[in-house]
Amino acid sequence: MMSKFLHASAPRSPGEPWNMTPEWLDTLNPAQREAVTHGDGPLLVVAGAGTGKTKTLACRVAYLVHQGVSPERIMLLTFTRRAAAEMVRRAEEMTGQNSTGCVWGGTFHAVANRLLRIYGNAMAIPGDFTVMDQSDAADLMGMIRTELGVTKSDRRFPRKETLVSIYSRTVNSQEKLDRVLMRQFPWCRDEIETIAKIFESYTRRKRDSHVFDYDDLLLVWNALCDAPGAGEAMGDRFDHVLVDEYQDTNAIQSQILLRLRRTRKNIMVVGDDAQSIYSFRAATVRNILDFPAQFPGTRMVTLEQNYRSTQPILAASNAVMDQAKERFTKNLRSDRISHQRPVLITCLDEQRQCKSVCRKILMHLEQGIPLMRQAVLFRAGHHSDQLEVELARRKIPFHKFGGLKFVEAAHVKDMLAFLRILENPFDELSWYRILLMLEGVGPKSAQRIIGELGVRRSGAPAPAGPSPLLRLFFKPPVAPPSAREQWAELRVALADCCGIDLAAPPPAENLDTAMSSRRIEPPLVSQIERLRRFYEPIFEKRYENPTIRLRDIEQLEQIASTYRSRASFVTDLTLDPPTSTSDLAGPPFLEEDWLTLSTIHSAKGCEWDVVHIIHAADGMIPSDMALSDEAGEEEERRLLYVAMTRARDWLYVYFPIRYYHRKHARGDAHSLAQLSRYLSPTVRRYFQEMPADGDVTAFVDARERGLTDVDDAVQRLWSDEISS
DNA sequence: GGCATGTGTATTTTT
DNA sequence: TACACATGCC
Numbered sequence: 001m002m003s004k005f006l007h008a009s010a011p012r013s014p015g016e017p018w019n020m021t022p023e024w025l026d027t028l029n030p031a032q033r034e035a036v037t038h039g040d041g042p043l044l045v046v047a048g049a050g051t052g053k054t055k056t057l058a059c060r061v062a063y064l065v066h067q068g069v070s071p072e073r074i075m076l077l078t079f080t081r082r083a084a085a086e087m088v089r090r091a092e093e094m095t096g097q098n099s100t101g102c103v104w105g106g107t108f109h110a111v112a113n114r115l116l117r118i119y120g121n122a123m124a125i126p127g128d129f130t131v132m133d134q135s136d137a138a139d140l141m142g143m144i145r146t147e148l149g150v151t152k153s154d155r156r157f158p159r160k161e162t163l164v165s166i167y168s169r170t171v172n173s174q175e176k177l178d179r180v181l182m183r184q185f186p187w188c189r190d191e192i193e194t195i196a197k198i199f200e201s202y203t204r205r206k207r208d209s210h211v212f213d214y215d216d217l218l219l220v221w222n223a224l225c226d227a228p229g230a231g232e233a234m235g236d237r238f239d240h241v242l243v244d245e246y247q248d249t250n251a252i253q254s255q256i257l258l259r260l261r262r263t264r265k266n267i268m269v270v271g272d273d274a275q276s277i278y279s280f281r282a283a284t285v286r287n288i289l290d291f292p293a294q295f296p297g298t299r300m301v302t303l304e305q306n307y308r309s310t311q312p313i314l315a316a317s318n319a320v321m322d323q324a325k326e327r328f329t330k331n332l333r334s335d336r337i338s339h340q341r342p343v344l345i346t347c348l349d350e351q352r353q354c355k356s357v358c359r360k361i362l363m364h365l366e367q368g369i370p371l372m373r374q375a376v377l378f379r380a381g382h383h384s385d386q387l388e389v390e391l392a393r394r395k396i397p398f399h400k401f402g403g404l405k406f407v408e409a410a411h412v413k414d415m416l417a418f419l420r421i422l423e424n425p426f427d428e429l430s431w432y433r434i435l436l437m438l439e440g441v442g443p444k445s446a447q448r449i450i451g452e453l454g455v456r457r458s459g460a461p462a463p464a465g466p467s468p469l470l471r472l473f474f475k476p477p478v479a480p481p482s483a484r485e486q487w488a489e490l491r492v493a494l495a496d497c498c499g500i501d502l503a504a505p506p507p508a509e510n511l512d513t514a515m516s517s518r519r520i521e522p523p524l525v526s527q528i529e530r531l532r533r534f535y536e537p538i539f540e541k542r543y544e545n546p547t548i549r550l551r552d553i554e555q556l557e558q559i560a561s562t563y564r565s566r567a568s569f570v571t572d573l574t575l576d577p578p579t580s581t582s583d584l585a586g587p588p589f590l591e592e593d594w595l596t597l598s599t600i601h602s603a604k605g606c607e608w609d610v611v612h613i614i615h616a617a618d619g620m621i622p623s624d625m626a627l628s629d630e631a632g633e634e635e636e637r638r639l640l641y642v643a644m645t646r647a648r649d650w651l652y653v654y655f656p657i658r659y660y661h662r663k664h665a666r667g668d669a670h671s672l673a674q675l676s677r678y679l680s681p682t683v684r685r686y687f688q689e690m691p692a693d694g695d696v697t698a699f700v701d702a703r704e705r706g707l708t709d710v711d712d713a714v715q716r717l718w719s720d721e722i723s724s
Numbered sequence: 725g726g727c728a729t730g731t732g733t734a735t736t737t738t739t
Numbered sequence: 740t741a742c743a744c745a746t747g748c749c
Contacts (some may be wrong), residue, residue, distance in 0.1 A: 142743095
């Protein structure tokens, strides 16, 4: 089936003249062209914002295929799977072939997952492993934390989420724990021994459960690169490795690339140090800076011609970066002349900011710019809460990217837990989650049942004894009386999903034969439908407003209908989760035109004609959470730069002056904000300033006058006396 | 051992 | 605000 594509474009024979230059090469500027037509060996492309990075990568793929490289021998590592798909699509458009779909594209994590399933047995990696996301990791940390009884000491101990951050940071930066604690989490330093103990146990439990967390995927991939046999095989499998957003990779990722390219040196990385915004994930700009040293003979190409933004927008963005402490790439140029400067809109408060944003959006819509080409960007997921309400009220459809994912909703996780134990019966955490749903079952009963099912094994490489599922079906542990009925129902539901008839006589001798013997597993959608039938009563009892949440479950079924295999459905949901759809504006994809709301992080790599950046106040951008060190402050600056450079023609930056606090809720307790420190007077010269409504001016005046009026009035009490 | 109630606290960005 | 944790009662 693949062979059909293999020779779709015949390789040029050595002596043959280069007379079949594809016409799309002519659409590239000299620098882009140099990168695209680069021969063998390492290539570093430093590509500023909007310089045609995606185009260059897509053309490179197309070029390689045109040169006769088999698409499945190309690895394309991107930040999201969407990005990989987009590049492949564009490459196909250019070559006119649909062969490029075979390119190995996706995130480091997704590709690791695939490779581990192929080459994993070189390191005795169980074939049925499942992947856990960050909140699963936190749950496991929490479980271990309570088991070790750290809470009984009087000192406050890091929360489970904090433990996950420390763990992840340590692993990803490949630094010693004490160093990480000292530098990033100084308030946890005294607990280092307990933390180390928890981490050790955490690792063991993951192994026993056949579960990998995000970090494991990278770590194990890295180790696999060194495993005899598998390491070479993986390296040989790919003629070319292409990496996007290289400034946001971390130490392990660069090590993986080094090992993957030990013998074959064809590697191309693309990045921009001015856009590095993932240091919280231990990403380091060092990767891009040290690349030439790590890969001797690197050719370096710099892309500085910006095709996206108008000249005034670019000038303002450059001005923001001019204040940066350290900078490697030069200022960008643009030929897109415009008289429209970016607009800085001062608003009295958040409510008025919302109104102002809506007004501008509708104004551009009337001018003929559809919602699809407009976006609202913000620092943190919840920054758009109020705006979402306002948009819903005005019936402006939108879709929100970033922030809390829909798979993190408790009820979605519940449904996934069922699917996960079907996929990997040793997934202790999922069993635990399911058991706690049952009436009258708490931590103690759950642990007992997990033990009797044989879910917990320690260090056994292969399952000892029958699968926990078979024990459940044929030798079920006893549940507390209050849970009897539900327990029996659960058994039937899971058996149905496995295609096992519990009414039939149980296999006498060896339970394992029941699993391996011929049985017809119902299709994935039916399984989910069956599980939902079991789950719905629990769900209705447990959650306040089941109707909204029910939509998510339906959504889950919707997504599942596009999958044939349960395994890939479960992994994709963790590695490439869809964004939330239970928005107030209703199912946005039914509308043909919708507005994008996005965190700045999730807006990376995107562009829109009109960009609205909200909450440009100090404490929001920069987030005051990030200000503990100078590096954090610098990264926040780059974040604003990334946000601004997403705009093609119009850029609006909104600054609400007054923030209300519900905390000390009494009347209209509020505080006054300062404009983002990055919008200094120098930078503001590049903006057109515009107050949203009249009373702002008065308000600003009042603030600038401050106490002088009061003082003057008091002064008059005696100065008049004296003068008269 | 489970569950309801009460108290306190921390609050970003994502694979 | 909302969630995690502790306490005390069934």
